Amino acid sequence: MTILIKNANLISMDSSREKYEENIDILINDNIIEKIEKNIISANDAKIIDATGKIVMPGLINTHSHLPMSIFRETIDGFGLQEWLKEKIWPIEDKLTSEDIYDATYLSCMEMIKTGCTTINDMYFMTDYIIKAALKTGIRLQTTKTLMSSSSDSAKIRLEELEKLMDTYKNEELISFNAGIHGLYTTNEEDTKEFIEFAKKNNMLVHMHFCENSQEVQDIRRNYNVDSPIEVIEKYFTKIPVILAHSVKLTDEELERLSRLKNVSVSHCPISNLKLGCGVAKIQKMVDGKINVSLGTDGQGSGSNLDMFETMKFTALLQKGINENPKNLPAFEVLKMATINGAKALGLDEKIGSIKEKKIADIIIINTNTEVMQPVNDIFSDIVYNAKGTNVETTIVNGKILMENRKIEVE
Amino acid sequence: MTILIKNANLISMDSSREKYEENIDILINDNIIEKIEKNIISANDAKIIDATGKIVMPGLINTHSHLPMSIFRETIDGFGLQEWLKEKIWPIEDKLTSEDIYDATYLSCMEMIKTGCTTINDMYFMTDYIIKAALKTGIRLQTTKTLMSSSSDSAKIRLEELEKLMDTYKNEELISFNAGIHGLYTTNEEDTKEFIEFAKKNNMLVHMHFCENSQEVQDIRRNYNVDSPIEVIEKYFTKIPVILAHSVKLTDEELERLSRLKNVSVSHCPISNLKLGCGVAKIQKMVDGKINVSLGTDGQGSGSNLDMFETMKFTALLQKGINENPKNLPAFEVLKMATINGAKALGLDEKIGSIKEKKIADIIIINTNTEVMQPVNDIFSDIVYNAKGTNVETTIVNGKILMENRKIEVE
Numbered sequence: 001m002t003i004l005i006k007n008a009n010l011i012s013m014d015s016s017r018e019k020y021e022e023n024i025d026i027l028i029n030d031n032i033i034e035k036i037e038k039n040i041i042s043a044n045d046a047k048i049i050d051a052t053g054k055i056v057m058p059g060l061i062n063t064h065s066h067l068p069m070s071i072f073r074e075t076i077d078g079f080g081l082q083e084w085l086k087e088k089i090w091p092i093e094d095k096l097t098s099e100d101i102y103d104a105t106y107l108s109c110m111e112m113i114k115t116g117c118t119t120i121n122d123m124y125f126m127t128d129y130i131i132k133a134a135l136k137t138g139i140r141l142q143t144t145k146t147l148m149s150s151s152s153d154s155a156k157i158r159l160e161e162l163e164k165l166m167d168t169y170k171n172e173e174l175i176s177f178n179a180g181i182h183g184l185y186t187t188n189e190e191d192t193k194e195f196i197e198f199a200k201k202n203n204m205l206v207h208m209h210f211c212e213n214s215q216e217v218q219d220i221r222r223n224y225n226v227d228s229p230i231e232v233i234e235k236y237f238t239k240i241p242v243i244l245a246h247s248v249k250l251t252d253e254e255l256e257r258l259s260r261l262k263n264v265s266v267s268h269c270p271i272s273n274l275k276l277g278c279g280v281a282k283i284q285k286m287v288d289g290k291i292n293v294s295l296g297t298d299g300q301g302s303g304s305n306l307d308m309f310e311t312m313k314f315t316a317l318l319q320k321g322i323n324e325n326p327k328n329l330p331a332f333e334v335l336k337m338a339t340i341n342g343a344k345a346l347g348l349d350e351k352i353g354s355i356k357e358k359k360i361a362d363i364i365i366i367n368t369n370t371e372v373m374q375p376v377n378d379i380f381s382d383i384v385y386n387a388k389g390t391n392v393e394t395t396i397v398n399g400k401i402l403m404e405n406r407k408i409e410v411e
Numbered sequence: 412m413t414i415l416i417k418n419a420n421l422i423s424m425d426s427s428r429e430k431y432e433e434n435i436d437i438l439i440n441d442n443i444i445e446k447i448e449k450n451i452i453s454a455n456d457a458k459i460i461d462a463t464g465k466i467v468m469p470g471l472i473n474t475h476s477h478l479p480m481s482i483f484r485e486t487i488d489g490f491g492l493q494e495w496l497k498e499k500i501w502p503i504e505d506k507l508t509s510e511d512i513y514d515a516t517y518l519s520c521m522e523m524i525k526t527g528c529t530t531i532n533d534m535y536f537m538t539d540y541i542i543k544a545a546l547k548t549g550i551r552l553q554t555t556k557t558l559m560s561s562s563s564d565s566a567k568i569r570l571e572e573l574e575k576l577m578d579t580y581k582n583e584e585l586i587s588f589n590a591g592i593h594g595l596y597t598t599n600e601e602d603t604k605e606f607i608e609f610a611k612k613n614n615m616l617v618h619m620h621f622c623e624n625s626q627e628v629q630d631i632r633r634n635y636n637v638d639s640p641i642e643v644i645e646k647y648f649t650k651i652p653v654i655l656a657h658s659v660k661l662t663d664e665e666l667e668r669l670s671r672l673k674n675v676s677v678s679h680c681p682i683s684n685l686k687l688g689c690g691v692a693k694i695q696k697m698v699d700g701k702i703n704v705s706l707g708t709d710g711q712g713s714g715s716n717l718d719m720f721e722t723m724k725f726t727a728l729l730q731k732g733i734n735e736n737p738k739n740l741p742a743f744e745v746l747k748m749a750t751i752n753g754a755k756a757l758g759l760d761e762k763i764g765s766i767k768e769k770k771i772a773d774i775i776i777i778n779t780n781t782e783v784m785q786p787v788n789d790i791f792s793d794i795v796y797n798a799k800g801t802n803v804e805t806t807i808v809n810g811k812i813l814m815e816n817r818k819i820e821v822e
Contacts, residue, residue, distance in 0.1 A: 070785075070786075071786060072788075073785075073786065073788055073793070073797070074742075074787075074788045074789040074792035074793050074796060074797070075788050075789065076737065076792075077741050077742050077789050077791070077792045078738060078741050079737065079738070080736075080737055080738060081737060084737075107782065107785065110782045111782040111783050114781075114782050114783070115783065214735075271728060273732060274728035274729065274731055274732030275728055275731055275732075275737060275796075276731075276737055277731050277732065277734070277735045277736045277737040277738075277739075278732070278735065279732055279733075279735055280732055280733075304792075304796040304797055305783040305784075305796070305797050306783070307783055310724075313721075314725075314728075317682065317685035317686055317725075318685065320685055320686055320687075320688050321684060321685030321686075321688065321689070321690055321691055322690075322691075323688070324625075324688045324689065324690055325491075325688045326487065326490065326491055326492060326495075326686060326687055326688040327489060327490070327491060327688075328688075330488050330489050331485075331488050370525075371518065371521045371522040371525050372522050372525070372526065372716040372717070372718055372800065373716075374481075374484075374518065375481075375482060375484065376485075377483070377484055377485045377486050378485040378486065378488050380488070381485035381487075381488045381715075382484070382485050385485060385686075385715040385716070386484070386485070386715055386716050388799050388801060389783065390799060390801040
């Protein structure tokens with residue numbers, strides 16, 4: 001299929017272009033962005049999308065979530081973390097069927113499409129059904145078989161399952177895999193090493209929860225017999241790309257050490273971190289240290305929903321407030337986190353994360369003509385602080401229109 | 412006009428009722444809520460609104476804003492507070508015409524109607540044109556003539572103007588007045604005393620910025636020759652109701668002193684406080700101390716927009732994160748802040764803030780049938796964390812429908 005987007009106000013997130021350009025046409029052929037120019041004349045059979053007065057930008061990339069957790073939305077009010085897990089989450093998780101996983105994931109994918117998120121990095125169980133639901137909806141998914149050391153689980157079992165999945169879906173261009181380690185506090189050293197070796201051999205990244213709360217930090221110290229969780233990263237994770245979700249409880253000195261490693265991305269999940277009472281990650285310091293920061297919603301159990309516009313707003317505001325400096329995290333920096341930085345974190349930046357010729361067409365169109373976005377004095381700020389998922393009119397993934405004028409096009 | 416809302420899922424915020432009730436009818440006659448019951452049979456000429464499966468709750472109350480500042484939306488990115496004021500705000504404010512004030516206020520009122528806010532407490536200048544725009548749109552407004560001591564300004568001048576306004580609009584049921592003192596750091600002691608006396612005589616409350624940032628605290632200390640800004644409140648503000656906007660920079664000891672006074676409401680503006688780098692007010696401590704906490708957006712210059720749903724979400728999450736306690740501020744407590752507490756703060760709780768027979772009909776209807784709000788496991792949390800202004804379908808103020816099915820009904 002050929003799609004021609006006409007008269008876009010383009011925020012391409014391609015650093016070789018201007019940050020903002022008006023009246024640009026974008027020609028998409030099959031799943032590839034073929035041309036970005038003014039006044040493109042296209043073949044007759046192209047599907048024309050008139051984007052006059054609208055913002056066209058890359059689809060948002062969510063680098064940490066648990067898709068089936070939509071069923072746990074708003075179950076935590078009035079609970080402490082441990083109570084919530086024991087009374088609400090674990091008893092229900094034990095009973096989840098493959099059908100539950102499929103349906104809950106399908107709902108999450110609909111949330112993504114309706115809020116302009118085109119790629120998600122997931123970590124849960126019964127991955128097969130998560131993939132099936134994602135494929136049905138057309139979103140881009142990176143997923144894994146998650147390692148948690150226990151009597152019934154081991155790196156060996158999980159890696160066999162992961163290899164099988166990789167083989168089953170090797171021809172699906174929307175699906176990619178990473179090596180998911182639940183966390184250093186829930187795995188033993190041998191299993192962790194095995195996962196890392198597998199990741200290296202398969203040219204994969206590792207996705208892992210890291211230093212989300214104080215208890216976890218203590219558990220890692222004890223499990224790995226280290227003074228700081230960073231020692232484990234320095235010892236084992238230096239030769240492979242890794243996404244550390246959360247990274248809330250790190251001292252300035254630990255952040256400095258983390259920034260010396262060049263392969264680390266942090267997936268910042270501010271809403272979940274607040275809701276669970278974890279605190280606020282030192283994102284401005286990470287940016288100063290040139291750590292690649294991307295954004296995640298976490299699962300809806302703690303993150304409430306998958307609307308990445310909310311995550312952008314919280315990210316931009318929290319650092320200013322906590323550091324008492326309104327110059328922290330300008331809006332454009334936050335847009336990078338939600339797009340190209342996310343693509344880098346997932347090892348997909350050759351393909352997605354910006355609107356650029358030869359890249360894949362993962363694109364959203366935003367209508368700014370609503371009361372809360374007018375007048376537009378600064379378009380980047382207006383998107384970060386005032387746009388909501390509901391301002392997304394059109395969502396395109398892999399060159400396919402999944403939503404147009406807020407109507408879902410998935411069959 | 413008679414309106415009959417059928418089959419509502421009612422969150423009345425009336426403490427004498429259940430927190431949540433299903434399939435309730437609400438009969439509105441003229442501007443008064445006449446009956447709240449199941450299966451009301453009404454006269455033939457009633458306008459029927461079918462609220463089946465929808466949430467009906469009191470309109471939201473915004474207790475601190477500057478309505479004409481919609482024109483300054485997103486002008487601060489990359490600026491420090493003082494630079495922003497000097498380079499962006501003051502030069503433009505100097506040139507604002509009465510027409511600008513009217514138009515900018517009109518836009519803000521549209522924002523309110525579209526996001527389910529029915530009452531706003533405003534503080535700006537050229538108040539006459541703010542009132543004219545508000546009246547045109549049908550929202551409920553409390554406003555003032557703001558005192559700032561300067562060579563060209565004094566309590567005497569402002570109070571004369573305020574008396575004139577009060578007289579002009581004395582028959583407008585949507586308009587009420589308070590005594591607005593810009594802040595202790597911008598007024599001298601004599602002017603402040605005069606305003607307070609006026610407020611007492613006229614049975615009015617005082618609305619004032621208070622301890623928004625560290626610089627302000629220092630300025631108050633110097634201006635009033637006190638160790639703590641609380642001393643000024645204890646000395647002059649004990650016999651009248653007062654709304655202190657912001658109240659960010661207060662120590663635990665100062666909060667304890669504040670909670671001993673029974674006439675103080677705090678208007679919490681979390682988004683503005685973050686964006687300007689002020690910090691996070693200690694709201695959980697205020698709630699523990701039984702201070703009446705209401706919510707405000709501040710002007711769009713720092714608050715971005717007037718969507719009170721966002722303010723509720725930030726309020727609920729910030730305390731949990733900062734205090735590292737997920738049990739802080741349950742969702743229902745935050746709903747109170749945005750409704751009945753706001754009404755109390757404005758001295759309007761006999762009239763609005765809850766859905767109750769004989770009260771005035773300021774009511775909103777929320778559609779929860781969107782992907783990010785389903786499934787509904789806890790309706791209060793779902794509203795605080797997942798509803799957005801765009802979920803509001805219908806806005807009724809003073810018994811008049813200002814928006815129905817998201818279509819503005821203002822002529």
